[in-house]
Structures are given as C-alpha cells and as structure tokens.
Amino acid sequence: MDARFWLIQAFNGISYGALLFLVGSGLSLIFGVMRIVNLSHGSYFLLGGYVALSVIWSTGSWLLAIPVAAVTIALIGLAMERIFLRSLGFDPLRQVLLTVGFAFLFQQAALDIWTGNNFDINPPEALNRSVVLGGLYFPLYRVFMIGTALAIGIMLWLAMERTRMGAMVRATVDDAQMARGVGIDTSRVSMFIFALGAFLAALGGVIGGGFLSVYPGLDFEILPLAFAVVIIGGMGSLGGAAIGAVLVGLADNFGKALFPEISYFTLYAPMALILAVKPTGLFGRE
Amino acid sequence: MKHSIRRRLGSGLAAGGVALAASTAAMGQGQELRIGYVAPITGIFAQQGKDMVDGFQFYLDEVKNDFGGAKVQFIVEDEQGKPDTAVTKAKKLILQDKIHILVGGLLATTGYALAPVSTADKTVYVVPIAAADDLTQRDLAKYPYMVRTGWSSSQPSHPFGQWACEQGYKKIVTIGADYAFGHEVVGGFQRAFEACGGQIIQKIWPPLGAQDFGPFIPTIKQDADAIFSLMVGPMSLRFPKQLAASGNKKPVIGGGTSYDEFVLPSMGDEVLGHVSVLQYSAALDTPSNAEFVKRYRAKYGKVPSYYSESNYTTAQMIHKVIADNKGQFPGQEEFVKQLASLKIDTIRGPVSIDDMRNPVQNIYIKKVEKKKMFGYDKNELWNTVIKTYPNVNQFGQFKKDEFLASPVYSRDFPPCKHCN
Amino acid sequence: MTSQRTKVLAVVAALVAIAIVIPSTNSFVILLATRALAFAILVMSLDILLGYTGLPSLGQAAYLGVGAYLTAILATRYQFGLGYDFWLVILLGMLGGAALAAVFGLLAMRATGVYFLMITLALGQCVWGLAYRWNSLTGGDNGINLRVRPQFGLNLANEVTFFYLVLGFFAVSLLAMYVLVRSPFGRSLAGIRERELRMQILGYNTWLHKYIAFIIAGAFGGLSGVLWAHTAGIVSPENLVLTTSVDALLMAVLGGAGTLVGGVIGAFIVFGLREYLSTVVPWWQYVLGGVYVLTILYLPTGLMGIPARIRQRRARSKEAIEETKLASVPS
Secondary structure, eight states, rough: OOOHHHHHHHHHHHHHHHHHHHHHHHHHHHHHHHHOOTTTHHHHHHHHHHHHHHHHEEEEEEEEHHHHHHHHHHHHHHIIIIIIIGGOOOOHHHHHHHHHHHHHHHHHHHHHHOOSSOBOOOOOOOGGGGGEETTTTHHHHHHHHHHHHHHHHHHHHHHHHHHHHHHHHHHHHOHHHHHHTTOHHHHHHHHHHHHHHHHHHHHHHHHHHHHOOOOOOOOHHHHHHHHHHHHHTTTTHHHHHHHHHHHHHHHHHHHHHOOOOHHHHHHHHHHHHHHHHHTTTTTOOO | HHHHHHHHHHHHHOOOOOOHHHHHHEEEETOOEEEEEOOOSSSHHHHHHHHHHHHHHHHHHHHHTTTTEEEEEEEEEOTTTTTHHHHHHHHIIIIIIOOEEEEESSSHHHHHHHHHHHHTTTEEEESSOOOOOOGGTTTGGGTTTTEEOOTTTTTTHHHHHHHHHHHTTOOOEEEESSHHHHHHHHHHHHHHHTTTOOOOEEEEOTTTTTOTTTTGGGGOOOOEEEEEOOOTTTTTHHHHHHHHTTTTSOEEEEEGGGSTTTTTTGGOOTTTTOOOEEOOOOOOOSHHHHHHHHHHHHHSHHHHOOOHHHHHHHHHHHHHHHHHHHHHHHHHHHHHHHTHHHHHEETTEEEEEEEESSSSEEEEEEEEEEEEOOOOOOOEEEEEEEEEEEEOOOOTTTTTTHHHHSOOOOOOOOOOOOOO | OOHHHHHHHHHHHHHHHHHHHHGGGGHHHHHHHHHHHHHHHHHHHHHHHHHHHOOSSSHHHHHHHHHHHHHHHHHHHHSSSSSTTHHHHHHHHHHHHHHHHHHHHHHHHOOOHHHHHHHHHHHHHHHHHHHHHHHHHHHHHHGGEEOOEEEEETTTSHHHHHHHHHHHHHHHHHHHHHHHHHSSSHHHHHHHHHHHHHHHHHOOOOOHHHHHHHHHHHHHHHHHHHHHHHHHHOOOOGSHHHHEEEEEHHHHHOOOTTTSSEEEEHHHHHHHIIGGGGTTTTTTTHHHHHHHHHHHHOOOOOGGGHHHHHHHHHHHHHHHHHHHHHHHOOO
16 A cells, blocks of 8 residues: 555545535535425436436437536426425425435336436547556546536636625525525525536536446435535535535545445444534534 | 236236136146246336346247247236335235246345245245355255256356466456355355466455445556456446556456346447356357347347346246146146256256256356347447356356355355465 | 314224224235334334424434344344244334434434434434445345244234234334323423424423434334334345335325324325335336325325315315305395
C-alpha cells in the first residue's frame, strides 16, 4: 500500500462522489425547499438512463441523449409536482408514500417499455481511453465525471448566488413562511426546484449509465446512497451536498478497499449517528 | 406479457378440463400433465425470469404441449425475486392447481426455499437454474423429490482450474461476488487450480451488486499471471469495462455468468479474448444448437442465454420421462427415479444424471470473439468454444467421498494459503 | 361510548367470521391469510408509533427481522423452539425486538418529523446490511431455511392449526394494543402527538413516553417476526429491505392510521394484491401502485375514515337542504 495505491483510490472515490453529487444535489435542493423526502428520486436516475438509451438507439448520438433525457425527466418531475405533490400540502408521511407509489409504477413501466435486459451506455470512443500519469492509469470517463460535476456545481452555485430565482430559492430554504410574507411565489419556486432536481438526477443517470450500466433495480440501489449524501451534507445545502458526495464517495471507496466485510454497515451506521447528533446533517440549518 | 395472459387463461380453462382429462386417460390417450413454474416476472430479476419461461415455453410450443400423449398445462407464477413469495406461490401451485411437477427458481436462495416445500408436500421439484452446490451434495437426503437438470455452481470450475494450469498460469487473483454462489464458483476453481500446482495469491470479494469496482481493481496484486472473475447480472457489464479502463494487461478468465449471453450482447470490445466456462454456449457449433439459436432468435429477438437453454432442455427431459410412461405421470417416486436415471442428447450435448441427482455433462471452455456466426451478417460477440471437457460430474477430478467429507465452498474454504 | 361498543363488537364479529370462513377455503388462501395476520401485527405495532404517537418510522422491518432471524437461528443451530420451547422463542423474540428498539430509540428519538423518517430509514438499513453481509450468522443472501414448524401437542405443520395459532396471537396482540392506547398512558401519547409542548408544560416526561412506545412497538414487531419466520419457513435479507418497511407504513395509512384495525385491513388488501392478484393478472403491480397513489391523494384518513367522511358529507348536504328550505320559506 504505497502512495500510488492511496492516490488512485482517492481518485476513484472522488470520481464516484462526483456522480453521487449529481443525484444528491437535486435531492438536497428538493428537500431544502419543499421538505419532501422524495423516494422516486432513484427512479429519475434510472429513467434518465433509459430515455438516453432510446435516444442513442434511434439517433446514435450520445451528446444529444444527455439533454433530451434530462429535459424529459424534468418534465415528468414537473408534472408529478404540479398534479400530485402540490395537492398534498405539507405532510411528510403522505409525500413519502406518494413518491414511493410512483417509484413502483415507474419500475413496472420501465420493465414493460425497455425490458429487463442490462444495457450499457457507450460514450464516444475518446472517453473510453485512459491517461497515464507517472505509471498510473486515470480513466478519462472518470475525469469526465469529475469535470461534469464540477461544471454543474459551479453553475448551480452561480445560479443560486447571482440570479433572482436563486435568491428566491435561498429565501425559501431559510424560511418558507417568511419568503411568502415578502411576496415570493414559493409555489413557483417549488415547481422550479422539483424539475431541477429531476433534471440533475436524470443527468446523473445518463452519465452514470456509461459507468454503472442501466438495469432494473438501479433505482433503489442508488437511492440510499443519494440519501447518505444528503444526510451527511445537510439537507438543502448545495455546498453540503458537494462535501457529502465526496465524503460518501471516499468513505465507500476506502471502506470497501480496506474493510470489505462490513461495507454496508459502515455506510449506514455513521449516517444514523450523524442524524442522531445533528438531525439536520453536518451543514444543514434547521 | 401477452404470453402469460394466454397461459393464465389456459390454466383457468384447465380447471374445467380435469374431468375431461380423466376420461381421455381412461381411453389410453394420456392425461393432463400440470407443470407449475416459479420465476421472477416482475422486479429486478424479471428479464432472467422471462428468459427462463421463454426457454420452457419455446419447447412446449415446438411439441404443441404434447408430451407423448399427455396434454401439458403450463402454469407460471411470479415469485417477484423474493424467496418467501416463491414459497407461497409454490404452495398455490401445489395446493390449488394440484400440479404434478414444480419447476423453476432463479436464485440459489429460492432453490433452498423451494426444496423443503417439495419434501413437505411430496411434490416433484425440478431445478433448472438454482445452482447451490449442497442441494445435490451434502443436503441431498433432505430433498427426496428434487432433481437438478441445470448444474451445480462449482461443476464447471473444476475442469477450468485444470485448464488454467495447462495455460501455464502460476499465480491467479480471484475477484468474485460475495455471496454463496460466488464462493462456490471461486472455491471450486481454487481447489482445482491448486491441485495441479497453481497458486491463488489473492481473493477479492466485492459485494453482490457492487457498482464501482474502483475500490477493488487497484488492490489486484501485480505479480498475478491472470485474473479470475465471477460476476452476476449488471456486475458482469461493469467489471470488464472498468478493468480495461484501469490499464489492465493481464489475461482475464471467469465463471460462466460473467460472460453469459444474457449480458454478452450489451458488452463492448473490452471483453475480446476473455475466457469463461459453462455447460452451454450459444456459439456451440453443433447442428442442433445452430438450429436452436436461429429459431429462438427469430422468435424472441435475442440469442438464447443459458437461462433459456437450461429450461428448454428441462422441458425436453420431462417430456422424455412422460413419453416413456405413455403419457402418464408415473407418481412422484417413480418420476424422480426415472428422471434421475435419464440419458439424453440435448442442445448442450449429452446429459445424464448422477446418483446424487445432478447432471453429468460437457463443460465448455469459451473465448469471447467478434465474428459472424450461423449465417448472421453482422459481426457480433460470441462465446466460441475452444475446448470441451466431456461428461463432467459435480465432483470433477475429485473423489466423491473425500469431496463430500470436506465442507461446502465458502468465503474461507478452501483457505487461501498463498495470500499475503 | 355506545359507538365504541359497536366498533368493538364489529371487530370481534369480523374475527369470528375470519376464524370460521378462512379454514373452509383452500390451503393457499389459508396460508395467505396466515401471512397477512402475522404481518398485520407488525403494522399494528407501527400504528402505535405512527397513529398514536405521531412517529412515522421507516425502519420497522428491522424488528420483524430480529424476531425472524432469532427464530431461524435458534431453530437451525440449536434445535430450539421446535417443541414447547416455542413459547420461550415467542418471549425471546419480543425481548429481542424490544432490546433493539431500546438501542435504536435512543438515537431515533432525538429527531422529529421528516428527520425521524430519515434516521429510522438509516437504522433499518443497518440491520439489513448486517443480515446481508454477516454470512456466518445469517447465511447472507441465501437466508435460513426452517424446514419444520414447531410441534407441541398441536401439529403446526397443518396449515389450519397454524392459522388458528397465528389468529390467536393476532387477537391477543390486538387486544393488548387496544388496551394500551386506551389506557392513561395511551391518552398521554395522543396528547404528545397533538401538542408535545403543552404536555411538557403539564409536567409529562414526553421523551420517556415516546421512548416506551417505541420499545413496545419493537416488542410486537419481534413477535410478528417469530410468526413470520414460520409462515414460509424461510428468513432472508429480502424480509428486511426498505420496501418491507415502506409496505408496513402503506398498509397502516391505507387502512387508516390511529385505528389499529385499519392496518389489518391494509395488510389484507396489500397481501391480496401482491400474492393473490399476481396469480391472476400480470399487471398487478400497476394496480398496487395505483392503490397507493389514489389512497394518499383521496383518502387521507384511510379506509377506516370513509364512514366518517360519508357521515360528514351527509350532514353537510342535510344542512344545505335545510338551508335552502329556510331560504325558500316565504317571508
């Protein structure tokens, strides 16, 4: 276990964390703004991958697949929020159950539309190569994942800090009642954020699909990891989601490399402990 | 889904047809044979379940549901990938539909769950896929009504270990899904490889369903001559891809499920030259297999996987026994006895059943190649057979008594003497 | 009070009807009913938390798991619990569930609302992770086969006998929980659910009340697990996955939270869809998902809330009619 081992493991952990950031950041924003525990978030990830596959099969273009899949799923998220979630009002339990009901429906629909075969999303040939630095192989696709997450993260941060919509979102996260009081249309903010969350999850699904492949059950495999990101980072905090994603990516990576026998327990037990000590997560605000 | 609706309608009609069947039986026309099938139709294993059902149904369609005069009622139940649901569905088939033969179960755990049901309800249970070694080894006595028509997990591993020695590999690192099936496939390989002088120098166990192999690939010892992988489901797609991206230059060999036709069509060129082992390959170059592949593909739009072939063959075996009895179900004990002494030519080659009710069959060493086969005009990935070990039983080159005296393969058995 | 008596009578009548009707059906239906009853105990235990204390737990499968694995491990390793000692296993299962709840409660009780959902989810996943990976104890993915049901004068291998046993446990659990929620303790739980701060000011130790409720629910969850292990004769990590906990929640909400028997109705409906409808039509999962979504949208008080809603509506329309009558009276 020399420096090279630690270096490559850290790189792997961070690149996995980059993928988790894409899923987790959306979940975190949705939670922050709407206080909704969205159990269909994993379905958005999976459906994003499937829609991308359909686009690739019919047009052959991977580049086109990314925006089409993300926008399609964002529209589905939008419809779900407008038609179903909004009418529930604030009731965490019923929201959870409604989103899980949708997760079941999505699961069966995906099976009927795309069959249960395992598929792989093939990125352009250039991304399948590796760069060799000092005798270490760095797969370009992992570099690409890190780059995408960084770019999305910076764009989100700028949008939150510099735009009017961003200011409204931040105000709603801090105190929804107060935000309504000063004339912010929180309903529109919620709609926007829910669609954005679905967009990010689907984006993660397309990019993750080139790395994890696409298959039934992926939805409920990625969901607990996304929750771990949100819980550790703190709900509703973009920066928290970034740090949470890197921490989960690294913890998962080093946990499995160093203590493979107890890998699941080591993921969820710290999650429970963090919640017990600070229910809002490390960087969340009450 | 359309198929299953039709089947279910069929089974509804069947209830009314019992009396009729009884009268035709009296006329020496053979009876109605009710076969209950348990497979995951919904949930995350739905596609494997569909391949299994398709394989069986494909055979039934070919013989027009006629097993030597017996009219076959094929009743499929959805076990949803949960062992306890499999048990209740099996109970439904046995108690409500009064089936003669229970077939199915995908996961080893389902096999372990269904076998005791067959004992308790004295119903024949035929196992086409679930491969848990001990079903037909150390636990056999508990399941007098069970016969396996597929394989035991470590059966292909035994000749494969020997083959690895012949390639001149001295040191091998194994990386396998961390659950019973993975332990048994890897364990069998280790025993065989070390018996002919090889050394397993490291055993890596990623959890079942591992998404990122990033944590595991860098730990692979650099002095290994080859890497042995045992992947299942979507892991099979991810591992070779991530291994190639990490700059691996070592030869990669693996258990059958790592490269089965279930995932092979979705794989990329990174798997070219990888070698695996199983009792079936869709690229098996025999006239009967070529015929089978072409007809199956024309009907279902995909190359048959071992899930399909094993069920097709299972239907064929049941047919043979029923036909030998002139279309009559001969009773549970007799049926088990006859099925367990069967010798038959199948798509995968000649198969007989050993005295512990597990098949004795050819084991094929297969290399992934990109080529045209069976007259298809596109270059595709095929598991080309490069060597055949004929008539391999579940103990392979080992003595049965010694084999059964040692514990079942597990994470720590055989112990890794050459690790560290 | 008379309406309360009618309700109790209705439940007793329903139980008697079940006891008479079910055994005369075919054995598959009997097995399904047995499984639904065993699981219904878990749903009722969850209702103590959800409906009576206001704590929506997303990790209730953990307690079922403890009871079930305890039963399976004792039976297969030590041949314990297959005769009269079955009653000891029942007791141990309840103690096991309670002990786990006592530990988890310390952590979970620190959070409220949505955060309580999340922390119970994480705790439930911990237990699943152990069941899944701790091969030497739990058999990992293969799970554990029980093979035989206990025998002690009664032969439980007989589905009808076993059904009556589970029905008996179910009835006793229902009675015990009914007494509990109507006791002064249960009333203060309801008070906490409505207004925790007020109860604190009144001098109640609300934390302790909630903690005790959590432990009691864990104990009944353990009981449910012991019975569950013997229904199908197999215990596997599949029993502990997140969706099992979600199922229990859905059943409670579907029937009507805070009613105990509502959860039982929910359990029967979901089991009916999942294990019976699936033998009839292949698209059952759409029906199940649809039932969930529609229930949440249109039946916030669950099925048990329907009579009250109808009464309300009738009262309202009666009022409306009277108003129009009044309005039409010429002045």
